[in-house]
Amino acid sequence: MGANGANGASSETKNIFHMDGYRYILEPYKGMKTRYHCPNGCKGKTYTRYLDKLTGGHLPFEYGKCERLNNCGYHLNPYTDGYAKKVWLKERGNETWKEARLDQKAIGSPHQPKDKPVYIPFDIFRQSLARYDQNTFVHYLNHLFGAATALELIKRFFIGTSRHWSDAGATVFWLIDEQMNVVGGQVILFDENGHTKKTMRPDGSKKRYNSWVHTALKMDYEKQDKPLPDWLQKYISGSPKFPCLFGLPQLKNEPLTKPVAIVEAAKTAIIATEYLPQYTWLAVGSLSYLNEDRLRALEQRNITLFPDKGAFEHWAGKIRELSKIANVNISDLLERKATDQGSDLADYLTQFDVGSFL
Structure with missing residues (x-):
């Protein structure tokens, strides 16, 4: 994963996630015409604005950094305050973006609070x-499933x-929370x-x-x-490795009355979505990750657990705790039908043609 960007870099130095292909960058210095007066009132032109590499234009004036880090500390980053995310969602037609507003949080706060969550850019x-x-x-x-259905699943789960x-x-x-x-x-x-x-x-x-x-x-x-x-x-x-359920963004488009199904693996949730579309499929990541905190996003919903073969008793023992949040049931399908210990719902479902299964 190095620091070279995707554009113009050799194959040996391209990052695994194109991590330096940032769309928004601090404006490179090209004389004092590229420096501005700080919104915090610092003397002189000490302020660098953010540029949008896609359009070539500046971001709203509030997005920038004062060079006087010790005396001022102003820095409003479009990646840490949600601007980049919301612009991207708007371009996909998923959300209406409201312009950023200058607020006190950006002024004189060069460091994040210790308890503030850290997100992946x-x-x-x-x-x-x-x-x-x-x-x-x-x-x-x-x-x-064919290319068309595969594309729908890619978009649904942000693969x-x-x-x-x-x-x-x-x-x-990707693990994406409710926000x-x-x-x-x-x-x-x-x-x-x-x-x-x-x-x-x-x-x-x-x-x-x-x-x-x-x-x-x-x-x-x-x-x-x-x-x-x-x-x-x-x-x-x-940061915890698996802090929320996989597949949560689906809930924004599903009614509260539609039942939710939970499995261990993300792969299983994706595959089961096509076989059993009457459920909204989520994954918890591991046998031991099923707990009250991870299910808080599912309050008031009807939930069915689909444990892997051999995990039924462990998850059944969690139902009393989880029922404080929602109506929780458990399926013994794999205990009855699967033959291999540790096999999951995807192993069972893919024995069948999806058309005949439905």
Whole structure:
């Protein structure tokens, strides 16, 4: 993952997530005509504005940075206050963007509060939404459902592509909370059968090709002997790996009365969406991740749990706790039908043609 941008960089130095292909940048110095008076009233032209590389124009005047970090500390960043995210959503027709307003939070506050959540920059997320011709999981979805349905699922779940593992076509399952903050992401390389790829190490142990977005970024910086950006250091030191359910953005477009189904794996939620569309499918990430905090976004909804084979008793023991939030039931389908311990709903469903199953 190095610091070179996607444009004009060699294949060896391109980042796994195009992390330096930022659309909004501080205006490069080209004489005092490119410096301005600080909104905080500092003497002289100490202020640098943000540029939109796509349009060539400036962002609203409030977005910029004063060079007097110790005496002033003004810095309003379009990535940390939500501007970049909302512009992107507006361009996709998903949200109406209201112009940013100058407020006291930006003035004299050069450092984030310690307890403020750290999110993955929206441009890293946005630029992963490409290269689907290389994405092995998308190939698998094409095989299962056809290209049109695969595209619908890509858009529904914001499936991304990663260059981790030597540009082999890994998949990113982004974790996005109710406010459309990008709070995490899994990176998984799939084989042609839709299973996580595994190889044998020289010592005879198995290597599974699954990781996290922040881990992939960190490894690339270290490989290129470059310092980690401030946001990534903070994210690694304090952010949980899987803080919310996978697939939450779907709820914005689904009525409260539509039942929700929860599985462990993001892959399973995506596949089950086509087989059993009467549910809104979400994933919790791990057997042990099912808890009250992660389900708070589902208050007042009807929920059915679909545990993997062998996990029924563990999840059944959680129902009393989870019922404080919503009406929770559990399916024993895999306990009755699946034969292999640890198999999941996707393993069961993909035995059937999706048309005949429905």
